Amino acid sequence: MKAVRCPSCGAAMKRNGKTSAGAQRWRCGSCGASTTLSYDDTAARLGEFLAWLTSKDTQLSMPGQGRTFRRRTAGFWRVWPMPEPTGEVRRVLFVDGIWLARDLVVLIAHDGSFVVSWYMAQSETSRAWEALMAPIPAPDVVVCDGGTGFERARRRAWPRTRVQRCLFHAFCQVRRYTTSRPRLQAGRELYALALELMHLETLRQADWWVERYLQWCEFWADFLEDVSYVDGRRQFTHERLRKARSSLSRLVSRGTLFTYLDPALTAEGPLPRTNNAIEGGVNAQLRDMLRNHRGMSTMRRVKAVFWWCYLHTESPRDARGILASMPTDDDIDLLYRTYSASPKRDDGGPEWGDRVVWEELHHKDPYTFWLD
Structure with a gap:
């Protein structure tokens, strides 16, 4: 002692x-x-809280069915673990969003090994994507699943970054419309072309694939223009097949399918073609955590995701550093009362939105929580 x-x-x-x-x-x-x-013993209690959150242990199995644990750790649900920009430039970043409710999504950026940043919003809008991307130095390549609003945000935040569309998601989008057992010959051929996307290894193969896809579009063009009348309304007979064609045509015209084969980019090493690094390395882990601790309120689910992301950054602080630097609900309320011009409820609280925490606490520089 x-x-x-x-x-x-x-x-x-x-x-x-x-x-x-x-x-x-x-x-x-x-x-x-x-x-x-x-x-x-606050730091020790935080360590106990995080050990439980990242494990499969249930509070029901604790002494007293977790009553003592809940009392000891209740204050940590008020802490918001926020990303800390390092300024490090990554060659490749994976971005995706995990939905926690009908109008609540957490957008995450991952470099293949560590979580780089995260951001909460109501939906995958361009403003939300731009808020996630703005504090991060632009990578050479970003791999995405084509979420709404992403391309517009990328043009603003990372105009020189090349996009690689996840080929597995591109295939799944076609399969969603054609099913895995198409009844029509046109659907069978398009499904086969989409399936082949994940097996292209050279630019020559990619060019040959594009040529065959364009031939398919030309051959079946008249067939896809057939119309029918349902309840007196005119509509395309093969609407789902047209949507499958449109999903591939957009990717071909934008040139985002075969970025991983670009010789100028692959000179430093191979590039990924799918979003598996974030789907399996982040989203699957988050879903397991939320499943293990199911029953949490929406805000606690959000904070659980934030805690997991922070613990899987490259250099997370120790427990004492976290408690000294991370904002709490009280800090957020103070920022809202000080800076927000948004309409408030009758009781003075903020209206539901994404402009309180998610803008005031995401800055390009290391954030501060004091007022001059």
């Missing part, structure tokens, strides 16, 4: 019996001051 020093004169103190509550009393031999020591 470290030597106990007198808070008045700094001299060494000695044990001097115990208080009526059983606490050790200390007395200074120099000035005669008497005191007791109290130890701050």
